[in-house]
Amino acid sequence: MQPFTYAPVADAAGAAARALQGASFIAGGTDMLQLLQEGVAQPAELADINRLPLQGITEDADGAIRIGALTRLQDAADDARLREAFPVVTEALDLTASPMVRHMATVGGNLLQRTRCLYFRDVSTPCNKRLPGSGCSALDGENRHNAILGGSEHCIAVQPSDLPVALISVDAEVQIQHADGAERWVPVEDFHRLPGDTPQIETVLRQGDVILGLRIPAHARGRRSHYVKVRDRASFSWALASAAVALRLDEGGRVTEARIAVGGVATKPWRLPRVEQELLGVRLDRDRARLAAVWAAEGAVTRSGNAFKQPLLQRTVERAIIEAGELA
Ligand SMILES: Cc1cc2nc3c(=O)[nH]c(=O)nc-3n(C[C@H](O)[C@H](O)[C@H](O)COP(=O)(O)OP(=O)(O)OC[C@H]3O[C@@H](n4cnc5c(N)ncnc54)[C@H](O)[C@@H]3O)c2cc1C
Ligand code: SF4
Numbered sequence: 221m222q223p224f225t226y227a228p229v230a231d232a233a234g235a236a237a238r239a240l241q242g243a244s245f246i247a248g249g250t251d252m253l254q255l256l257q258e259g260v261a262q263p264a265e266l267a268d269i270n271r272l273p274l275q276g277i278t279e280d281a282d283g284a285i286r287i288g289a290l291t292r293l294q295d296a297a298d299d300a301r302l303r304e305a306f307p308v309v310t311e312a313l314d315l316t317a318s319p320m321v322r323h324m325a326t327v328g329g330n331l332l333q334r335t336r337c338l339y340f341r342d343v344s345t346p347c348n349k350r351l352p353g354s355g356c357s358a359l360d361g362e363n364r365h366n367a368i369l370g371g372s373e374h375c376i377a378v379q380p381s382d383l384p385v386a387l388i389s390v391d392a393e394v395q396i397q398h399a400d401g402a403e404r405w406v407p408v409e410d411f412h413r414l415p416g417d418t419p420q421i422e423t424v425l426r427q428g429d430v431i432l433g434l435r436i437p438a439h440a441r442g443r444r445s446h447y448v449k450v451r452d453r454a455s456f457s458w459a460l461a462s463a464a465v466a467l468r469l470d471e472g473g474r475v476t477e478a479r480i481a482v483g484g485v486a487t488k489p490w491r492l493p494r495v496e497q498e499l500l501g502v503r504l505d506r507d508r509a510r511l512a513a514v515w516a517a518e519g520a521v522t523r524s525g526n527a528f529k530q531p532l533l534q535r536t537v538e539r540a541i542i543e544a545g546e547l548a
Contacts (some may be wrong), residue, residue, distance in 0.1 A: 221256055228268040229464040232430050236399035238267040240428030245269045245291060250317075251333050255431060259343045260334070260350055274328070274432060283438030289328030289431045293383070294319065296327060306436055308445035308464050308544075312386035314447045318456050327430040331384055331394065331411065331425065335377035336364055336458055348374045364525040367461070375419030378484060380458045384408050385483035386447050388491055389464035390438045398430035405435070409481075412488035433488040441468040441477045446544035450484075450536050454469035457485030463516075463532045463540035467499070475499045478548070480517065480540075485533050493517055495537060504545040513538035523545060 228444035229235040244263035246252045255261035255383045274288040275298045287296055293478035297313035314324060337359035339345040356375055358366050366376040387408040394406045412423050441489055445466035451457040461484045478496040498512035516537040
C-alpha cells in the first residue's frame with residue numbers, strides 16, 4: 221500500500237476544501253479499505269468524514285424523507301417511516317452485503333461503490349477504468365458478472381450497488397455541496413454516467429464535491445414498491461440481476477404510474493421506460509407483467525460469459541412487477 225496522510229474533517233465545507241485539493245474521503249471504509257489494499261486507490265491524502273453531522277433520517281412536513289449521507293445502511297433499513305413509505309428502499313438494503321457490512325457502510329459511500337469487475341481490482345491486468353487507455357480485459361475475458369446494458373467498447377463494468385436502483389424507482393435526489401459553498405440536487409437516475417470512452421469518470425461529481433444526503437419526495441407509488449435481487453449466494457453477494465418496481469394502481473386495478481429500474485446488468489443503475497410504458501393503463505395481471513418484462517432487455521449486448529443475464533433480467537423484472545402488484 222502506498223503511504224498517505226490521514227486526517228479527520230469536522231464539517232462539509234472543510235471536507236469539500238480537502239477534496240478540491242485532491243484528498244479522497246473515507247466514510248464506512250468498506251470499499252475504500254479494499255481499494256487501498258488492492259493498490260487500486262492510491263490517494264496522497266485520506267480525509268475521514270465520519271465527524272460530519274450527516275447521520276440520520278428525518279421527515280419533511282410534506283412527507284418527503286431525507287437520509288444523511290453518513291447514515292449507516294442498517295440504520296436506514298431499520299427506519300420504520302422509510303419501510304412504510306418506500307418498502308423498495310428498505311428491501312434493497314435488507315439484501316445488501318451482510319449485517320456486519322451494513323453496520324459500517326454508509327448511504328453516501330454506497331452510491332460511490334466501485335465496480336466488482338475482476339480486472340478493475342487486479343492491478344496486474346489492463347483496465348481502462350483503473351488505467352485509462354490500457355484496454356479492457358473483460359471484453360474477451362471473464363465477463364460473467366459484467367454488463368449487458370450501457371456498455372461501450374472501452375468498458376462493460378457493472379455499477380454494483382443495490383440502493384441507487386431502488387432510489388430511482390421512487391424519484392430520489394442526491395444533495396451535493398461544492399467547495400465554493402454551492403449546493404445542488406441531482407436525481408439519482410442522472411447521478412451515474414455511462415462509460416463511453418471515459419469509463420474512469422463514473423458520476424457527475426466534480427473535484428471538490430461532498431455528498432450531503434438524499435431526499436425521497438412523498439408519493440403514493442412508493443407504498444406499492446418492491447425489490448427483487450438474484451445472486452449466486454443468499455448473502456454477501458452482489459446482484460446478477462435486480463429489479464425495483466414502484467406502481468400506482470387505480471381502484472379498478474389499472475396502472476396509473478410505473479417506475480422501474482434494474483441493477484447487476486448495466487453500467488449504471490438502469491431505468492426501463494419501455495417496460496413502464498407497457499404497463500400504463502393496463503389492468504395488471506401475470507400475463508401483462510410477463511409481456512411488459514420482455515422489453516427489459518431491449519438493446520442488450522451480450523458477451524461470451526454473460527448471455528444468461530438477458531432471460532434472467534426479464535424474469536427478474538416480471539417477478540418484481542408481479543410482487544409489487546400483489547399478483548403472486
Ligand atoms: C463483502 C461485501 C459485500 C457487499 N455486498 C454488497 C451488496 O450486495 N450490495 C451493495 O450495494 N453493496 C455491497 N457491498 C458494498 C458496500 O455496500 C459498500 O462498500 C458501502 O456501501 C460503501 O460505503 P462506505 O461508507 O463503506 O464507503 P467508503 O468505502 O468509505 O467509501 C466509498 C467511496 O465513497 C466516497 N464517499 C463516501 N462518502 C462520501 C460522501 N459523503 N461524499 C463524497 N464521497 C463519499 C469515498 O471517498 C469512496 O470513494 C459489499 C461490501 C462488502 C465488503
Ligand atoms: S469492464 Fe471496465 S472495469 Fe472491467 S476490465 Fe474492462 S475497463 Fe476495466
